[in-house]
Amino acid sequence: MAKLESKIPTGPLADKWSTYKSEALKLVNPANKRKYEVIVVGAGLAGASAAATLAELGYKVKCFVFHDTPRRAHSIAAQGGINAAKNYQNDGDSVHRLYYDTIKGGDYRSREANVHRLAEVSVNIIDQCVAQGVPFAREYGGLLANRSFGGAQVSRTFYARGQTGQQLLLGAYSALMKEAGRGAVEVHPFEEMSDLVVIEGQAKGIITRNLVSGEIRRWSADAVILATGGYGNVFNLSTYARGSNATAAWRAYKRGACFANPCFTQIHPTCIPVSGDYQSKLTLMSESLRNDGRIWVPKNAADCDKPASQIPEEARDYYLERIYPSFGNLAPRDVSSRAAMRMCDEGRGVGPGKRGVYLDFADAIQRLTEDGVRERYGNLFDIYHEITNENAYKQPMRIYPAVHYTMGGLWVDYNLMSNVPGLFVLGEANFSDHGANRLGASALMQGLADGYFVIPYTIGNYLATQKPGSRPKTDATEFAQAEQNVRDINDRLLGANGKEPVSHFHKRLGLIMWENCGMARTKESLQKAIKLIPELRAEYWQNVRVPGSGATLNQSLENASRVADYMELSELMCRDALAREESCGGHFREEYQYPDGECKRDDANFGHVAAWEYQGDGKDPLRNVEPLNYEFTQMSVRSYK
Amino acid sequence: MVAESSEKNINVTLRVWRQAGPNQPGKFVEYQAKNCNPNMSFLEMLDVVNDSLVTQGEEPIAFAHDCREGICGTCNLVIDGKPHGPHKAIATCQTYMRSFADGAVITVEPFRAKPFPVIKDLITDRSAFDKIQQAGGFISVRTGAGADANATPISKDNADLAMDAAQCIGCGACVAACKNASAMLFVAAKVSQFSLLPQGQPERDRRVLAMVAKMDELGFGSCTNQYECSAACPKLISHDFIARMNRDYIKATIRQTFKPKSNAVAGGA
Helix, strand or coil: CCCCCCCCCCCCCCHHCCCCCCHHHCCCCHHCCCCCCCEEEECCCCHHHHHHHHHCCEEEEEECCCCCCHHHHHHHHCCCEEEEECCCCCCCHHHHHHHHHHHCCCCCCCCCCHHHHHHHHHHHHHHHHHHHCCCEEEEECEECCCEEECCCCCCCCCCCCCCCHHHHHHHHHHHHHHHHCCCEEECCCEEEEEEEEEECCEEEEEEEEEEECCCCEEEEEEEEECCCCCCCHHHCCCCCCCCCCHHHHHHHHHHCCCCCEEEEEEEEECCCCCCCCCCCCCCCHHHHHCCCCCECCCCCCCCCCHHHCCHHHEEEEEHHHHCCCCCHHHHCCHHHHHHHHHHCHHHCCCCHCCCEEEECHHHHHHHHHHHHHHHHHHHHHHHHHHHHHCCCCCCCEEEEEEEEEEEEEEECCCCEECCCCEEECCCCCCCCCCCCCCCCCCCHHHHHHHHHHHHHHHHHHHHHCCCCCEEEECCCCHHHHHHHHHHHHEEEEHHHHHEEEEEHHHHHHHHHHHHHHCEEEEEHHHHHHHHHHHHHHHHHHHHHHHCCCCCCCCCHHHHHHHHHHHHHHHHHHHHHHHHCCCCEEEECCCCCCCCCCCCCCCHHHHEEEEEEECCCCCCCCEEEECCCCCCCCCCCCCCCC | CCCCCCCCCEEEEEEECCCCCCCCCEEEEEEEEEEECCCCCCHHHHHHHHHHHHCCCCCCCCCCCCCCCCCCCCCCEEECCCCCCCCCCCCHHHHEHCCCCCCEEEEEEEEECCCCEEEEECCCCCCHHHHHHHHHHCCCCCCCCCCCCCCCCHHHHHHHHHHHHHHCCCCCHHHCCCCCCCHHHHHHHHHHHHCCCCCCCCCHHHHHHHHHHHHHCCCEECCCCHHHHHHHHCCCCCCCCHHHHHHHHHHHHHHHHHHCCCCCCCCCC
C-alpha cells in the first residue's frame, strides 16, 4: 500500500506557504546546485517554466519533448486567459476570493493549502509574464485590461486577444531558449519518454525513443519532473492536440506512482459540434465568448429545424439565464455542459444530429456594434467560419460540450512530488489544484505557478537529501530492464501484423468512453465499459497493424504505443468513476443528483482523493485514500443560482 | 476566405512527395482520395488515405501536425505550390476539402528551404528557428525579478502592435514562400515585439544584431522585398515589421561602432 502523506504545513491557511518556504524547506547551496541534474519531460507552460527557472537557479537541466521544438506544446492553444488576484479592477477581488472561487469551483475535492498557494502566487505570475514581454491586452491608459470568466463574479482574467496560452507559452519558451542559449538547459526535441527508471525506490532516470532515428536511449538524473499534460485523448475526440498523450504519466504509474482521481475529466461547454466520422479533433470556442454571447435553444422541439432567425424571441429558452440567474451564461463549465446535454436530451438541440445549442451574439452586436465584437473575439469568429463555413456575425454559433481537460493525474504531495521520491509532477499532469472541476483561466495559472514559483523551492528540499554526484550510471540493471520493457512493447506492436489501423481502435475506445464514462455516468454504464475495454484491448494487441520499422521515424508506431496506454488508462478511469458513488464537478453519476439535476456530493464517504496504485498486469489496482481535511472552508452545496 | 459550401462529396487525386529519409532521393507518388466530405479538413483527408494505406500494408504518408486548430505551427504542407494551401491567413490544418473542385489533382510537398532539411516525406527539421531564438529572442528577466505588472504603463497602440508581431506561430511558411529562403519575417516579428515594449529596451541592440547574425549563419537568405512571406503567413504578420527591424539593425550597428563602452570588468570583493 502506497504511503500518501500530503505534507501540508501546519498553521493558518494564509501563512502556510510563506512560513514553509522560509522556515521548513531545505536549500541547496549554489556550488552544489550545478552538481545536480534534473530531467524535465514536456515543455508546455509547466515544463518550460520549470526548466528555465531551475536552470536560472544553477541546476543542470535536460528538457525532453516529443515535438520538433518546445514551442509546440498544447498550452499554446489555450484561448481565453489567466486568472490572478491582482484586483486591478477594484471590484472586490483578493487572494482569498480567488482561493474560494477555485475551491468551490472544484466542488470541494481539492486541497485547501494547494489552492491557497495557487491564489497567492497568481499575482507573481502576471508580473513575471509582463516582465518577459508578454503583450497582454491593455486599456487606453496603458494599464492591463481584465475580463470575467465562468464561476467568478469579479473580473480577474488577464488575456492576450484569444491567444493567451500562446503568448504565455512563448514567454516561457523564450525563457527556456535564453537558458538553452547559455548552455544551462539541454533541449532534446523529437525525444519521447517511454519509461521511468526507479532505483532503490527513487526516480533516477528515464528511457526515451528518438522519434527521428528510432533509437531507444537511457538518461539518468537526480530527479525527474513530468510536465506532460492531460489524458483527454483517451476519448479520441477532444480539444487536445492529436499528439497530446498519457504515455509518460501512465508508464510512471506502472512504475509505482499513484494515479489520483482519474475519473475527473472536464467537458467544456463551448466547442464546435461533431460534423462527421472522419473527424480527428474538436475545436474549442473560448469560454470568454460567454461574456457577451447568450446561450439558448428553442422552447419547442418543433422549432429546432427552423433557421434561428425564424424563431421569435418569446420562443427561445435562454436556459442558463433562466436556471442560474446570478451567474447566467457564466455558470461553471461542468454545470453549463450538463445543462446543454439536458436540453439536447429533451429533444431541443439544434443543427445536424440535434446535438448542439446556440451561442448568440445578436444582443452583443447591438450593444457593441459588429466591430466591437470583432475586436474582442474576431479570431474566434474566424475559426468558427473556417470550420463550419457559417458566419456567426449573422447567425448564432452552434456549440456542444467536448472533452477538454483532465483534473485527475499523478498523485503529488504539497511539494508536487509523487509517492515515488524524486518524481515530481507539474501542471495538468498532476491532480492537485482543480478538484473535480477546473474553472476557466485556471489551467494557465496552475501550469505557471507550478513551474515558476513552486517547484524551484520544493525540489531543493528533495535534492538536499541526495548526495551530490550520487546519481546512478545508465548501465545500472534498472536502466537495462526499463529499456527492454520499451523494446518489448514496440516489438509487440510492430509484430502484431493485424488488419486494422490504430485509428480504428482509438475511435472505438473513444466511443465506449464517451457513451459510458462521459458527461453522465451510471453504475451500469461503467460496469459495461469495464467489460468492453479489456475485450477491445485484447483485440487491439491481436489485430492492430503497424507498418514499417522501429528504427526510423514511424508515426504509426508512435500512435500505437500511445493508444496501447489509453486502452489501460481508460479502464482505470471507469473503475474510479464506479467507485466514487457521488456526483461532484465533472464527475456526474446519474444516481446521485438533486431533483433539479445538480450534483449530489457525499462528503462523509467521498470527501477524499482516490489514488490508484498499480499491482501488476491482470491484477486489480489498489484504491488508496487521502482524506481531504477542510480546516478553513466549509464544504457546502455548490450553488450558482 | 472560405469557398462557398458545397454539399456534394468529391474525389481528388493527390501527388504526394515521398522521401524515405534525409539525404535520400524523393519522388511524387499518386494516391486517390475518394468520396471526401467537403467539411473534412485537408489533414483529415490525409488521415483517411493513410488508414487505407496501412490496411493495404503500405507505409502511411508521414506529415507533421498537432493542434489542428492553427496555433501550434507544426503543420507545414505546400499544397499546389503554396505554403499552407490556397487560402490566406490560415495554417495547413485549417484548409478544408470544400476548397477543392471535384476531380482536382493536388500536389502536396514539404516546405522547401535549405535550412529546413526533409526528415521523412512531408516532415522537415525546423530546429534552426530555435537556434535563432536562443541567440536573442527573449528578455533576460529571472523568475521572480519582475516589478508589479502595472508599474510600467504601455500605450494600447504599442501593446496591440507588439501583439500583432507576437502572433507568429513559428511554422516557417515565410521561409518556404521566399525565393531566397529568408527568415526575415520570423526574426522581425520577434525583434519588433520586444522593441515595441519598454521591457525590451535594455537588450534592444544586442538582440537584433545577434538574431540577424545567427539567421545568416544558419544559411537563411536575404530579403529582397518581394513580400511573399507576409502573403503566406497564416497569421498575416506584416512585412512592415521587416522595415522596423532594418531600422533597428542599422541604428544598433552604428551605436555598436560609436557608442562609448565601459572598461570595467566583472569581479570585486
